[in-house]
Amino acid sequence: MKVLVVNAGSSSMKYQLFDMQNEQVIAKGNCERIGSPDSFIGHKAADGREFKETIPMPTHSDAFERIVFALTKSDAAVIENMNEIKAVGHRIVQGGAIFKESCLVTEKVIEDIESLIPLAPLHNAAHVQGIRACIKALGHDVPQVVVFDTSFHSTMPPKAYIFGVPYEYYEKYGVRRYGFHGTSHRYVSDRVAELEGKDKKDLKIVTCHLGNGSSIAAICDGKCIDTSMGLTPLDGIIMGTRSGTLDPSVVTFIQEKEGLSAPEMAQYLNKKCGVLGISGVSNDNRDVTEAAQQGHERAQLSLDILHYQIAKYIGGYAAAMHGLDAVVFTGGIGENNYITRELVCEYLDFLGVEIDKEYNMAHNKIKGHDIKISTPASKVAVYAISTNEELVIARDTVKLVGGIK
Numbered sequence: 001m002k003v004l005v006v007n008a009g010s011s012s013m014k015y016q017l018f019d020m021q022n023e024q025v026i027a028k029g030n031c032e033r034i035g036s037p038d039s040f041i042g043h044k045a046a047d048g049r050e051f052k053e054t055i056p057m058p059t060h061s062d063a064f065e066r067i068v069f070a071l072t073k074s075d076a077a078v079i080e081n082m083n084e085i086k087a088v089g090h091r092i093v094q095g096g097a098i099f100k101e102s103c104l105v106t107e108k109v110i111e112d113i114e115s116l117i118p119l120a121p122l123h124n125a126a127h128v129q130g131i132r133a134c135i136k137a138l139g140h141d142v143p144q145v146v147v148f149d150t151s152f153h154s155t156m157p158p159k160a161y162i163f164g165v166p167y168e169y170y171e172k173y174g175v176r177r178y179g180f181h182g183t184s185h186r187y188v189s190d191r192v193a194e195l196e197g198k199d200k201k202d203l204k205i206v207t208c209h210l211g212n213g214s215s216i217a218a219i220c221d222g223k224c225i226d227t228s229m230g231l232t233p234l235d236g237i238i239m240g241t242r243s244g245t246l247d248p249s250v251v252t253f254i255q256e257k258e259g260l261s262a263p264e265m266a267q268y269l270n271k272k273c274g275v276l277g278i279s280g281v282s283n284d285n286r287d288v289t290e291a292a293q294q295g296h297e298r299a300q301l302s303l304d305i306l307h308y309q310i311a312k313y314i315g316g317y318a319a320a321m322h323g324l325d326a327v328v329f330t331g332g333i334g335e336n337n338y339i340t341r342e343l344v345c346e347y348l349d350f351l352g353v354e355i356d357k358e359y360n361m362a363h364n365k366i367k368g369h370d371i372k373i374s375t376p377a378s379k380v381a382v383y384a385i386s387t388n389e390e391l392v393i394a395r396d397t398v399k400l401v402g403g404i405k
Helices: 060-072 107-115 121-138 151-155 167-173 182-196 248-258 262-271 274-279 285-293 297-321 331-336 338-351 357-362 389-401
Strands: 002-008 012-019 024-032 040-045 050-054 085-092 144-148 204-209 215-220 223-227 326-330 381-384
Touching: 002 121, 002 389, 012 060, 012 389, 024 060, 040 060, 050 060, 060 121, 085 121, 085 389, 107 121, 121 144, 144 389, 151 182, 151 223, 182 204, 182 215, 182 223, 182 326, 182 381, 182 389, 204 297, 204 331, 215 297, 223 297, 248 262, 274 285, 274 297, 285 297, 297 338, 326 331, 326 338, 331 338, 338 357, 338 381
Parallel strands: 002 085, 085 144, 204 326, 326 381
Antiparallel strands: 002 012, 012 024, 024 040, 040 050, 204 215, 215 223
């Protein structure tokens, strides 16, 4: 069974085509700068063949037409026609309190996703465009499935997701902690349980998805009980350009001093803060790490803050779960930066965490390989695991489509 996974952004449309018989990627690509005259598509088949094209794609429907061409007619085509694709799975950022699990697409589902646009204006609006573009191109006979970033976190208890503002704002506007990166946290927590040879319900796990956007989750009895991102992906630890958790007065103070509007302040907190704002070097962890190694004090400070905050969340979640069995590092930084893994784990010695520093460093390039970096004596298992959000979406799609008669 061939399943197409689509991740539509405000001006992009990423995709992967899976053969679910062996769960292998047949081809993948990305349409970028949709709506701009210089929009382009980059497509690559599993055998290494590539197709690249700069062509106007005014809408997501136009972008999907180029995806169809890339898959079926380009020099890197992998299928004869789109009839070979039996289902499409879509990543949706915000499911709110409506969607607690993946589901088949209906007009009502699309309307509900649209109703959540105020909680994720850029993401959910783009996702709806992506869904409608797929339906337009493939017709209503090809089933579509939506998988939500937030659904994995829907098991959090009220004490974890209610904010300290009047309860009426939760009732009127849905102001609460939702959490994101749910498919990643779900995949790596399942994977660590598999590697440990245990049922996930018997483990207390902290998963650290670390990249330009980062979030940390506490998973106890097989369920997420807390996570660092909140109403939006701005909350939690400092990220590439996002501030992370702040004293709210910092926001109003800067806004007043700089004469910024609310939208301008939101843009500032999302695009100009975090590691970029502190270091003054870059939002890219690789650039900042290199600068720190060359003696750049603010670059080093930004990394010190990052490692400190990650460790604080892990320690806090260990307390919330009354114990800790495993820590997982994933995402671009978590998978590839051995220094981050080592320095975070140094804070965790009080929990009995002990890692093999040489092994951790020697096996830094782990894409596609999952490694255990803790020693046999460590009381907590520590892993670096390559996440696979697209595979989670494809699996959910197969599961739901299999129920169609």
